[in-house]
Amino acid sequence: xxxxxxxxxxxxxxxxxxxxxxxxxxxxxxxxxxxxxxxxxxxxxxxxxxxxxxxxxxxxxxxxxxxxxxxxxxxxxxxxxxxxxxxxxxxxxxxxxxxxxxxxxxxxxxxxxxxxxxxxxxxxxxxxxxxxxxxxxxxxxx
Numbered sequence: 001x002x003x004x005x006x007x008x009x010x011x012x013x014x015x016x017x018x019x020x021x022x023x024x025x026x027x028x029x030x031x032x033x034x035x036x037x038x039x040x041x042x043x044x045x046x047x048x049x050x051x052x053x054x055x056x057x058x059x060x061x062x063x064x065x066x067x068x069x070x071x072x073x074x075x076x077x078x079x080x081x082x083x084x085x086x087x088x089x090x091x092x093x094x095x096x097x098x099x100x101x102x103x104x105x106x107x108x109x110x111x112x113x114x115x116x117x118x119x120x121x122x123x124x125x126x127x128x129x130x131x132x133x134x135x136x137x138x139x140x141x142x
Contacts, residue, residue, distance in 0.1 A: 007050065052124075
């Protein structure tokens with residue numbers, strides 16, 4: 001019904017730049033265990049948090065980072081409403097608790113705020129806020 005992936009371009013570029021810088025240091029320095037571990041962890045971080053996919057299918061709203069080790073979902077029946085919003089820049093990227101509930105974001109400031117029938121809210125960052133809002137509302141029959 002709906003599937004969209006936003007790539008965290010700046011995050012991936014930053015991780016790549018750090019990786020390249022550390023590799024350059026490794027060429028001129030004696031191998032340090034911490035450096036080796038860091039070199040191994042950075043690509044894993046890119047795979048885990050480099051992009052955010054959101055989908056609506058089979059009565060569920062699902063979203064997951066990267067290769068899907070970190071994932072969340074909600075039954076559509078639990079959702080009251082969804083609206084496009086703009087996040088504060090200080091909330092950053094990743095998974096954050098904000099004054100508006102949990103935020104799941106890889107890039108940018110646009111998001112869709114989902115209000116549950118319980119009154120709880122969360123936000124999913126996206127570069128397709130209008131499309132995601134419309135897809136959720138259509139799935140809810142609004």
